[in-house]
Amino acid sequence: MKKGTISTMNDMEAFTEKKRLRAIVAKRLSRMTDSTTHLVTEAETIDEFVKRKDIEVWAEAEDLDVSGGLPIRERPKIGKLLSLEFLDEWDVLIIYKLDRGFRNHLDFVTFYHEYCERYGKKIISVGEEGLDMSTPMGRMFAGILVQFAEWELQSIGERRRQGQNVLRREARYGGGRYPFGYEPYQVGAYWYLRPHPIYAREVEQMALAIVSGKSARGIALDLSERGIPTGWAAQQAQRGKSPKTYFWTGAQVIRLLRSERIRGYVMHYAPETPRTPVRVVGADGEFVRREPLIDDELWFKVQAALDASVRPKSGIRFGASLLLRVGFCGYCGGALHQAFDNRHDREYRYYRCENIRNKHNKAQRRCGKLGSVPQDVLNEAIAAKLLEVIGKYELTEKRLIEGDDHSVTLKKLGMQIADLTTQHYVNNGAPDFHKRMQELEAEHARVSALPREKPKVRKVATGKTFRQHWKDMDDEQRHAYLKSGGAHVLVVRKEDYTARKEELAVRTASEQGTQAADDLILDIPMNVVTEAGGKYVANIGLGTLREQFQHVAAA
Numbered sequence: 001m002k003k004g005t006i007s008t009m010n011d012m013e014a015f016t017e018k019k020r021l022r023a024i025v026a027k028r029l030s031r032m033t034d035s036t037t038h039l040v041t042e043a044e045t046i047d048e049f050v051k052r053k054d055i056e057v058w059a060e061a062e063d064l065d066v067s068g069g070l071p072i073r074e075r076p077k078i079g080k081l082l083s084l085e086f087l088d089e090w091d092v093l094i095i096y097k098l099d100r101g102f103r104n105h106l107d108f109v110t111f112y113h114e115y116c117e118r119y120g121k122k123i124i125s126v127g128e129e130g131l132d133m134s135t136p137m138g139r140m141f142a143g144i145l146v147q148f149a150e151w152e153l154q155s156i157g158e159r160r161r162q163g164q165n166v167l168r169r170e171a172r173y174g175g176g177r178y179p180f181g182y183e184p185y186q187v188g189a190y191w192y193l194r195p196h197p198i199y200a201r202e203v204e205q206m207a208l209a210i211v212s213g214k215s216a217r218g219i220a221l222d223l224s225e226r227g228i229p230t231g232w233a234a235q236q237a238q239r240g241k242s243p244k245t246y247f248w249t250g251a252q253v254i255r256l257l258r259s260e261r262i263r264g265y266v267m268h269y270a271p272e273t274p275r276t277p278v279r280v281v282g283a284d285g286e287f288v289r290r291e292p293l294i295d296d297e298l299w300f301k302v303q304a305a306l307d308a309s310v311r312p313k314s315g316i317r318f319g320a321s322l323l324l325r326v327g328f329c330g331y332c333g334g335a336l337h338q339a340f341d342n343r344h345d346r347e348y349r350y351y352r353c354e355n356i357r358n359k360h361n362k363a364q365r366r367c368g369k370l371g372s373v374p375q376d377v378l379n380e381a382i383a384a385k386l387l388e389v390i391g392k393y394e395l396t397e398k399r400l401i402e403g404d405d406h407s408v409t410l411k412k413l414g415m416q417i418a419d420l421t422t423q424h425y426v427n428n429g430a431p432d433f434h435k436r437m438q439e440l441e442a443e444h445a446r447v448s449a450l451p452r453e454k455p456k457v458r459k460v461a462t463g464k465t466f467r468q469h470w471k472d473m474d475d476e477q478r479h480a481y482l483k484s485g486g487a488h489v490l491v492v493r494k495e496d497y498t499a500r501k502e503e504l505a506v507r508t509a510s511e512q513g514t515q516a517a518d519d520l521i522l523d524i525p526m527n528v529v530t531e532a533g534g535k536y537v538a539n540i541g542l543g544t545l546r547e548q549f550q551h552v553a554a555a
Contacts, residue, residue, distance in 0.1 A: 021091045023050065023124075025060040026078045028100050030067055039064075042096040049126045050094070058090050068103030069153050072111060087119060097127040098142065099149035108146040164268070168280040171266050171290045179261040180231030181293045183238055195293055202228055203262055203293045206253060211301045212473070213480020215309070215320070216257075217250035224248045231256070257302050264292030271426070281419045285436070287412070321351070322379045322475055323489055326482050329353035330492035330500060330539070332367040338375060349375040351491070373491060373536055381532035382489060383470070383478075385540060389528050391467035393549035396459040404453040413444045461550065486543025497537040524549065 027042050039062070050057055061077035073079045081090075093115075095101040101123070102108040115121040128145070167174040173184050173191040181203040182193040202223070209219050224247045229237060231252075236243035260279065261267055266288040267277035280288045294302075327336040336351040350372040417440050424430040462469075473481065492500055527541040 019091075021053075021055045021122075022058040022089065023055050023092045023094045024078070024081050024090045025050075025057055025094045026063075026072070026101055027061065027096065028063045028066055028068065028075070028078075030065070042100070046094060046096060046126055055092070055094070059086075067153075068099060068149065071104060071107040072101055082115075090121075092122040092124050094124045094126060096125075098125050098145045099152070101125075102146045103149045103153045105143065105147045105150050108143070168266050168268055169282050169288060171288050177232065177235060179259065179293075180234060180256055181262060193290055195291055196234075199228075199234060200293050203256070204298075207257060207262075207294050207298050207302045209477075210253075210257060210305045211298070213305075213477045213484065214474075215250070215476060216253040216306075218476050220248035220250050220253050223253075254306060257306065260299075262293040263296060263299050264289040266290065270422070278419075279415070281416065281423075285416050285420075285440070287415075320476060320479050321349075321375065322382070322479050322482070323351065324479060324483075326479065326487055327351060327378070327489040327491060327538075329355070329367060329370050330490040330496075331369045334367055336373070336491065339372065341372075351375055351378055369496075370491065370493065374533060377533040378491065378536065378538065381530050382538060382540060385528055385530035385538075387467055387470065390524060390542070390545070390549060391465065391470070393466055393524070393551065395462045395464050395466055395469050396548055396550055397462055399458050399460045404451075406447050406450055406452060409447050410444065413440060413447065416440055417444070459550070466549065482545075485545035485548070486541075487545060488541040488543060490539045490541075491532075491536055494531065494535055494537050 025046055027039060027046075029039055049055075059081050061075075061081055063075045063077045066075050073082050082093075093101070098108075102111070112123070116123065164174060166172075170190075171192065173193050175191075178184065178193055181196055181200045183196040183199075184191050185194055186192075206219055206223075210216065228248070229243065230246040230248055233243040233246045256262065259267075260277075266280040268280055269275075269277050282288045321336075321338040323336055324338070325335060328334065329336065332353060332355055334353040334355040337354050339350045339352045341348045341350065351374075352372050353367045353370050355367040356370070417437065420430055420433065420437060420440065424433045430436070464472075470478065524542065524546045526546070527539055529537060529539050531537055
C-alpha cells in the first residue's frame with residue numbers, strides 16, 4: 001500500500017493488525033449557535049468509527065466559528081497539533097468529511113504532499129469511507145470533492161454579499177452587532193433598527209457633553225459609574241443574555257461619536273475601503289438613512305469639539321484644572337500647571353509656573369518669583385469675581401442661519417458621482433451607468449450656476465444667566481468654557497502688583513486680540529482684577545466672553 005492514502009476499510013483492517021493507529025480528530029464549524037447540532041452528529045459518527053477500527057485518539061481539536069476557507073494549519077486548535085513538534089505523535093488525521101477539513105484546493109494539495117507523501121501520514125474521511133487515495137482515481141475524486149467544496153464556499157459568500165447589499169439598500173438589519181443607541185425591531189418578515197428609548201438619549205447626552213467641553217475620558221467614567229452598559233453588553237442584555245461587566249473607555253466614546261451611524265447613515269466596508277466604512281447608496285442614488293440618534297448640526301459641533309481636543313496645548317483633558325492654559329505667570333508668562341503635595345495624610349493642590357520646575361531651561365527662563373499658589377484659593381477668587389461682574393447677564397449663543405450656497409447639495413451630488421464611478425469600475429459595473437452619470441453631472445452643473453447667498457450668524461437668548469450656567473457646569477466644563485472664550489488670567493504676588501499694574505493690563509489686552517474694546521452698552525470691562533487669599537492678585541481678561549451676554553429681558 002502506498003504512502004499518503006485515504007484508505008478503504010479493508011486496507012485499514014489489515015493495517016491495524018500490525019499497528020494500532022494514533023489519530024488526531026479534527027472538527028470544524030463555520031458558525032456556532034445555540035441550536036447547532038452538527039458537532040454532536042460529527043462526534044457520534046467519529047466515536048463509533050474509532051471504536052470499530054480500534055484507533056487510539058491521541059488528540060482532538062474543535063475549531064468553532066472558523067471558516068473552511070482558512071487553511072487547516074492556520075486554524076487556532078488543529079493548527080497547533082499539526083506542527084512539526086508533534087509529528088511523531090500521530091499517524092492519521094480523522095475528519096468527518098473532506099469539506100470539514102478542506103475548502104481550499106491548494107491547501108489540500110499542499111497538505112497531502114507535505115504530510116502524506118513526505119511523512120507517510122494518512123487522512124481518513126469518515127463520511128466518505130469508499131474513497132481510496134491509494135489509486136490515481138481515488139486521488140482525482142478527492143481533489144474534485146475539495147474543488148467542489150471550494151466552489152460551494154465561494155458561492156455561499158457571493159450569495160451572502162448579494163443579500164447584504166439588499167439589506168443595506170433597504171436599511172434592514174441582517175443580524176450581528178449594531179451601534180450603541182439602537183435596538184432591532186420586526187416588521188413582518190424583516191428586521192430594522194430604531195433608536196433605543198433609553199440609550200439613544202445617552203448618545204445625545206454624550207454629544208452635548210463633548211460640545212460643552214467635557215473630555216471623552218470623563219464621559220466614559222460617568223457612564224461606567226452610572227452602570228450604563230457598553231454597546232456589546234447592551235446588545236447581549238437586549239437578547240436576554242447575562243452580559244459580562246464591561247467599562248467604557250474614552251476611545252469607545254470617541255469612536256461612537258465620530259461614527260456617521262449615529263446620524264442614521266447605513267454604512268458598510270467596501271472592498272476598496274476595508275478599514276474605513278462608507279455610506280450606502282440606495283437605488284434612487286440617495287444615501288440610505290434610518291432615524292438618527294443626533295441631528296446633523298449637533299454631529300458637526302461634536303466633530304469640531306473632538307478636533308479641538310487633540311490640538312497641541314488645547315488644555316482639554318480629563319481632570320484638567322480650572323486654569324489650565326487659561327492662567328499664566330505674571331512674571332515670565334509661563335503657563336500655570338497644577339502640582340500636588342501630600343502632608344499629614346492630606347493632599348494639597350497648587351498652581352505653579354511651568355518654568356519653576358524645569359531644570360533643563362536656561363537660567364533666564366527659570367522663574368521662582370510666583371511660588372506655589374493654593375489652587376482652591378485662586379479658583380474661588382476667579383469664580384467669585386466673574387459672578388460679581390457678569391453673573392447677572394443673560395447668556396446668548398450664536399445660531400447659524402443657513403445661506404443658500406448649495407454646498408450641501410453639491411457635496412451630495414459629488415459623492416453620488418464618486419460612488420457611481422466606484423460601483424461601475426470596481427464593483428463589476430452599474431446599470432445605465434452612462435445615462436445616470438450624465439444626469440448627475442448635468443444636475444451638478446445646474447446647481448453650481450445658481451446664485452449663492454452667504455450664511456448669517458445671529459445671537460439667540462438662552463434664557464439662562466451666566467450665574468445659572470456656571471452653577472450647572474462641572475469643573476471640566478467650566479475650564480473648557482473659559483478656554484473657548486479666550487479668557488486669560490495673569491497672576492502675581494500682591495506686593496508686586498502696583499509696580500506691574502500697567503504691564504499686566506497691556507499684556508492681558510494683547511492676549512485678547514485687537515478687537516477687544518470696552519462694551520459701553522452692558523458696561524462690561526475688558527479685564528478685571530481680584531485678590532486671592534490676601535497674597536496674590538489676578539488680572540482677568542474676559543476675552544470674547546463679553547460678546548456672549550445681554551441684559552435679562554424684563555418679565
